[in-house]
Amino acid sequence: MSSLFNKDISINEYVSGCLLCNEAPCRKACPYTLEADNIIRSLRFENKAGAVNKLPHPLPCETCADKACIKACLKGKINEPVPIDKIMKAIAAEPKIKEDDVDLSIDFCGVHTENPFFLSSSVVGSNYEMVAKAFDMGWAGVAFKTIGMFVPKEVSPRFTALTKENLPFVGFKNIEQISDHTLEENIKFLKQLKADYPTKIIVASIMGQNEEEWTKLAKLMTEAGADIIECNFSCPHMTGEGLGSDVGQNPELVDLYTKATRKGTHLPILAKMTPNIGNMEIPAKAAMEAGATGIAAINTIKSIMNIDLENFQSAPNVEGKSSVGGYSGKAVKPIALRFIRDMKVCKELKDAPISGMGGIETWADAAEFLALGCENLQITTSVMQYGYRIIEDLIEGMKLYLSSQGYKRVSEVVGKALPNIVAADELERDGICYPKFDRDKCLGCGRCYLSCFDGGHQAIKMDEKTNKPMLIANKCVGCQLCGTVCPAKAISPAQRVMKK
Known part of the structure; x- marks a missing residue:
């Protein structure tokens, strides 16, 4: 593989210090209009080839004496500014990679998508304005934040992050529940999105409290213009019996509610699986046998993030109390990949389409999920940390990787890694x-x-x-x-x- 895709590059330490500012002062200060912020962001998201391709020739940093970009760097107000000139010079000698005509479109559950990148069901896709912005930036679809027949009463605060050494965001915890909009508001959002973005894919995530609600919600989402229905059988902290992961851990309930959902729609159905279980294949098989079209995995992992050893309280701290919540972010990727591989090698599930999620931040993370058999990818935590703009490097990085390896279509890498993950006694x-x-x-x-x-x-x-x-x-x-x-x-x- 080209050195452009080598993660162990010497400039990582410099790049990781960048604050990834909105409307970055470094770019505004550069008299040569160098896109320093975009280049550094590409490097941060393992898209080194894309970063190199953005460099102008000749490189203005070679002759710039003023270093206005470094003087404007906001990181300097914390400790030391990012050495932008050193970063640019370090990659200037790398050869540029031609981006061949690569097709990122892929069929998933019988639905054609322009690329495999979707927003996952969460706060990042919870109203019209947010999703419209994401669609305009290049996201192919959204699993809209889970819709129910009720509006939950939320707590504040409800997010916190796990840190390690100088890394500010190893993992992420949330104790947020389903959509805080009414059913009527959510239906209006979906209808308007489909009217304004007919080629984008809308996955309506739903959660009922009984068979009648699952059927009714499926019917309403179908009428609203959804392309796919996702059954949220896996939210780890819903306040109510028979909701969220309580369902996903019970194959009988998965069977019952999948059948109820199928009664209300002709659309493809995704059963979203909980990782809070030893063997995901059991509920996944129950869902497929009951009429699901595919599987979505994984949802967040039940967690307690930390204990403050001064007051023995945990985060998110709600008036001195916290609760078990959902753990996500880069740290859960290995767990997600394991569950996905286990399902793809299960004879009853090997042909089931899988929408993969759990720790995807970069095009390389995404490619790993594809290589283990996913045909669709959902992302939340990285968007919460960096914004919708990550789609630029997801798309560009994936295209340049495929080009460099001689692939013409993203579908060509789906499942390529499965033969290389074997039982321990086969090593x-x-x-x-x-x-x-x-x-x-x-x-x-x-x-x-x-x-x-x-x-x-x-x-x-x-x-x-x-x-x-x-x-x-x-x-x-x-x-x-x-x-x-x-x-x-x-x-x-x-x-x-x-x-x-």
Whole structure:
């Protein structure tokens, strides 16, 4: 793969410090009208090829002495401004990639979509104005925020984030419920959206409290112009028995309410699955057997975000109290991918269309979901953090990736990774990959030594003269923990050899 798609680039630390401002001062200050903000944003979202393609030639940063962009950087009011000139110069030598004619359109549940990127059912798609803005920017569809027969009484505040070291947003927790608009208001939103954006796809997410409500809601959403109905069987914190994840954990209720929904519509039906269960295939099979067209997965994970050790309260803090809520964001991606793979290798579900979600931030995240069999993608938490504008890099990054790999259609990568995820007993166990040390890159920090000794097999020692790591081969098991923790990426797997 081209180095343009290498995530381990030296400028990551600089790029991650950017505040990703709205109407960025750096861009306004540049006398050469360089799109520094867009370029840095592309780098942040792993779209390095797109960033390189945006660079002008010759690069004005090479001769600019004023550095007005750096002086205008708001990050400087916190600590140090982003070294914009260094970032631009670092990628200027990279070759540009031609964007071939790549087709991002894909059919999902019998519905043709212009690209696989949808807003997922949440606050990011909860009224006409919001969704219209997203459609105008390039999003292909929306799973509108879940509509019910009642308006919930919400709490304040209801969002919080998990941080780690200098990372401000590892995971995200919410205790928000379904739409806070009336049924009549939501129907009006859907009708107007379909009238104004007839080629965009509207997924009406619904949640009833009994069979009659599921049937009625399905009928009303069909009449309002929805293209697909999504049954929310998975909201982790609904205040009421027989709602949300209580349904998704009960195959009998999934069966009952899917059948009730089918009575009210001829449209494709997605059953949205809860991850708060050990085996997602069980309720997923129940949904498909009861008349669902496809599966949406995963919804948020039940969580308690933190405990404040001064007052022993948790967040979101509502007058000193909190509750179990839904965990989302980049941190849940591995969990989402596992559930999706499990369903795609289940013989009863292998042909079921899947709308994947859970931690998608970049085109690369999206491509991983596609590679495990998804044909549609839904995104919320990244939009809440960065805005609808992420669609620009999702589309551009996906097109450039497909172009670089010789693909003509996004559908060509669907399911490509499935043969490579196998049962543990099928993995090769007679060979070993020893670590290979790049002495030029090695900083001599000793992180590999510490991790190997305290968390591995004591197979590394530090050379007294060079302060660089040395392998003790007869102790090494090839686990590659050392390479995983190396901050300089100076350790990689060597060629596999047979065990003695």
